[in-house]
Amino acid sequence: METNLEVRSAHSMTPTVVVLGVGNTLMQDDGVGVWAVRAFAEAYDLPPSIRPVDGGMAGLRWLSILDGAEHVIIVDAVIGNGVPGTVYHLEAGALPKPRGMLMSAHEIGITEVLSAAELLGMHPRIRIVGVQPDVYQQVGLELTPSVRAALPRVTSAIVEELSEIGIAVARKHRQEALDRHA
């Protein structure tokens, strides 16, 4: 199973990048990763090698999304030291260790998926764009104002991560973006 992946990545010219928005959009700021990746995909012209993905809370399903990716930029709510809306750039090492012994498939988070990927011989480079949430444990369909206001900074942070990988992306033509919303 790992052979296929390795062959595929060795032959591709531009590195494939998955931009994975993670979280539950029913839980207010918990869903900021999903909203941010959507905003990013709407605002920028993306080559086929960059795949923006609404990952929701899919757990091990993310494995099929990571399949074949050389780089993964995870965008997620992160509890750090900043005020709500603070944007963090993190390395994979900042993730907590796997907790093991799962009670249900609902507990499979990023850490578990990455270690399962490793066990399968997949080794994508992981970068994380984190956003400090305000309210994330109460049901609600919208972001809180401070986190919504941070969305342009989050999309810029994704662009920065891409440029570190060596990929430049340009904003869509303004009119085109407006047409898409019409």
Next chain:
Amino acid sequence: MSRIVIDPITRIEGHLALEVEVEGGKVKDAWASGTLFRGFEIVLNGREPGDAYHITQRICGVCPTSHAHAAALCLENAAGIHPPDLGRLVRNMVEGAQFLHSNILWFYHLAALDFVDVLAALKATPKERASKNTQARLSRFVESGQLGPFANAYWGHPAYKLPAELNLLAVTHYLEALEKQSQASHISAIFGGRMPMTMTTPAGGSLHIPTVDDMVTLRSRLGEIQEWVDHVFIPDVLAIAPFYPDYTTIGRGPTNFLAWGVFDDESFDSKNRLLPSGIILDGVLKVQEVDQAVVTEDVTHGWYKDGPAQHPSVGTTEPEFTEWNVEKKYTWSKAPRYGHRTMECGALARMMVAYAKKQPDARALIDHVLKALGAEGKPEALFSVVGRFATRAVETKIVADAMMRWCDDIMDHLRQGKKDTFTTFNVPQTASGKGLWEAPRGALGHWNRIENGRIANYQVITPTCWNMSPRDTSDGKGPIEQALIGTPVVDPKRPLEILRVAHSFDPCLACTVHVIDPTSNEVYKVRVS
């Protein structure tokens, strides 16, 4: 840069807390509690009825597709329409892929690890190359100091009984299963547009018209999964089960089973679904048709404002937290009941209903399994932990085989130039509907009430609500509460046996277990997640 930890709590969808009283090495009593109020239904009020399709699939990270389809059926029922035949087939394929994904994931990556000692696999002396490779890979993983998905478990617990070679074989298949569940996700994506969220099968049918190319890609992926289920999944269950003969009686449960049914045929009648609707009462395999009108939700032991048990179509959700007190209120779960009865749902329920209805595939496969387990003619041996394993494996085969047939049906439609996948309809101004379907982990019901063209009330009863329900007003215990009673617990500090029973229901919640030992007066709080 200061070290920042991504708090995993945001990814855990509430906890299932089990409080268990152990006496003389066995569970004497048990209480199941959902520890987090969700109330997703509240956000739906006042919205467009079609929004429920998009919003409710976010309720659950593991089975978004099933929520999507229950919501679609609910609105179709309110509008009085059905999708065209090709739309039905596409919906069945998308849901089928979800079942393959979920059943494989549940067995290999959650439930089997309670019976397979992963670290003991390192002690095996494998002869075959594949096993040697697995062992080397596992060994590297363990030596690197990170057990990854295998960390913090109860490895070495005396209740693990498999020989080292079988442990190793199961670990090899664990790795293959990671790949298979991923392939099943790809199948969903071919039709569903983008996974994990399904965008293309709302009320009315399918927005995606399948192509011959789709079907060719899909058929080869599906064929691989089908073969793997036949040659690996089912044989693994049958190989592991004989080492745990006591688990054909442990975890019995209420022996009342409920299935809303799943995978429609041309009639759109739930009685005729591939896995048909029906109920079984008191363990007697004589099926009765199901009547959703007698379903109620009881809040006697839930943190909700007291009131009479209500049918979900008129159900209310008024949270009122008091304190944890097993005599009074101890959970955020309501207690769904079927005419006052506690019902188990899930693959065991679906397969027992199908078996009792003499569905030919179910009949043949279950008889085969019973024979292999040395319980020929005794289907009641399946009212157990082993039974939940065996029925999920068998069901996975039935679904994979049916998907192959639906593939052919779709190809027939395309060859005949039939490409109608969607029934257009007007959203009714005033109506109510029900969407009764199955998620892999059990019966899933959505109920809506539409007023002035908007959602006036929406209620969801998930499979976990049935299985993890607390006691009701007549002190009737929930399914898992009943199933836990009598379970042996060798070491209260490492309650592996309790996890086996809880996992066998494939709960939708993370879990903490509190074990109380009245003889020593000790309380062990075991955080499992």
